[in-house]
Amino acid sequence: MESTRGKLIELLSQVEEGYVSGQRLSEDLHISRPAVWKHMKELEKDGYEIEAAPRKGYRIVSFPNKVSENTIQWGMNTNWLGQRLIHKSTVTSTQILAHQAAQEGAPHGTIVIADEQTKGRGRLNRSWHSHKGEGIWMSIVLRPTFEPYKSPQITLLAATVLAEVFKGYCDIKPQIKWPNDILTDGKKLAGILTELQAEQDQINYIILGMGINVNHPIETFPEEIRDKASSLKIESGESWELASLIREIIQTFEKRYEEFMEDGFSKVKLRWEAFGYRIGEIVPIQTYQSSWNGRIMGIESDGALRVVDEEGKEQTLYSAEIQW
Ligand code: BT5
Known part of the structure; x- marks a missing residue:
């Protein structure tokens, strides 16, 4: 976390039960005590519930159930993925913003995430329906050192990560339809779009887009995809807290990406085939x-x-x- 606000949340979240004194916060953040107080007020505006106890200090009582850079990064346990995070409420497409960020030098692992996309895109110029506040619409900037021909493997890797999280975290039975659809019971829960900027033998960057239907009731899907789309909520019967789910995906992705860079594609292949849709049919x-x-x-x-x-x-x- 880069900002003072980010560091503040990090410091407060390091103590599970207790309080962090205003004195310590002011020293660690190199800001005055009144400035600490001002930041606390800002956090409260963002939906954090903060308790300030005389002589003890501050503690976070509860976190807002909304997506922001802070709520995603709070407690996130990654080394590089999502350390730089750009959250917007409405964008045309997170892919477009991520390309811009990458061209301006955004580091490996930068994530662009939005509550809503007005021109979400799929492959081959198809559109991706991205209803406000109900799904995860995010794009990751990757700067891998492998050769461009391997980049489609990133799509399959991402599909296995989503399948792993949907199964382990949301307790549903996902399947992967080659190359980029995550389905359950034949209905599409998520899609992946990998876009590559490369020279002949060198990748400049990859933008890995993931669109995940999370809390959609069926009526929010446009008529034309209603019979082939679904959401985690429809499948599991539960609403999901977006920031926690995003964190889970980011953490799992970083782990699996590192394994892939170290060991190659063989483990991804096994995992992919375990989730493969209609294999043998x-x-x-x-x-x-x-x-x-x-x-x-x-x-x-x-x-x-x-x-x-x-x-x-x-x-x-x-x-x-x-x-x-
Ligand atoms: C995909 O394309 O499945 C890739 C989708 C990637 C979306 C993410 S969101 C974040 C990032 N920013 C973007 O602008 N895009 C990425 P494809 O395999 O071409 O599937 C597109 C087809 O899926 C459409 O033609 C519809 O039939 C269907 N579809 C559209 N929106 C859907 C949705 N929300 N859920 C399920 N199916 C959908």
């Missing part, structure tokens, strides 16, 4: 050239889709759509 497949039926076998060691076609020939697909 015959499904309609659409590529740029044609549409045909094929049996999904799994993924290759580089993340490409393995399919057996109607003549029994194995095919490796780098770009295709699996139809429902």
Whole structure:
């Protein structure tokens, strides 16, 4: 956390039960006692409940149930991911802001997150519906050192991270439809969009976008996707606190990304296949050239889709759509 406000929350959150004295806060933050008091008032405006006890100091009683840089970063346990965080209430697309930030030098792990997107985008210029305050719409700036051809693996890695969190944290049964959809019971909960800025043999940066339907009731989806979209709330019957869920995703992503950088794609492949949608089944497949039926076998060691076609020939697909 960079700001004084961020450091203040960090200091207060290091003590679970007790108080932190105004004196200590003023010394650690290099600001006056009245300035500490002013920051506390600002936190209260942000929805934090603060207790100020004479001679003891301050403590946070409760956190606001809203998304802000502070509420996400509070208690977040990462080394680089989300250390720089840009939260906005309304944007066209977090992808656009993340590209701008990356071009202006934003460090590896910078996250742009918004409550609402007015022009959320999917792949191939499709639109992504991003209703205000009910989902997680975020883009991560990554500056990996591997070669550009490996970048599609980041999409699969991100899909396994979301599936892992949805299963472990939200207790639902997710499936991953190659390459970028997270489904449950055949309905789409989340989508991933990976955009690459690269030279021939070097990545400048990747913008990894994730769109997750969290607290949507079914009526908030536009008519045309109502029968194929779902949300964590619809599936689990529970509303989810967005800041905590975002933190969980960020922490899991950092861990899995580091494993991937150290050990390569093999563990991601295993995890991906454990969540793979309709593996072993015959499904309609659409590529740029044609549409045909094929049996999904799994993924290759580089993340490409393995399919057996109607003549029994194995095919490796780098770009295709699996139809429902
Ligand atoms: C995706 O594209 O699934 C990638 C979605 C990425 C969205 C994130 S949000 C943060 C970041 N900022 C952005 O602007 N984008 C990223 P694709 O596989 O092309 O799927 C798009 C299709 O999914 C649409 O054509 C609809 O049919 C359907 N769709 C749109 N919005 C949806 C939603 N909220 N939930 C489920 N399905 C949706």
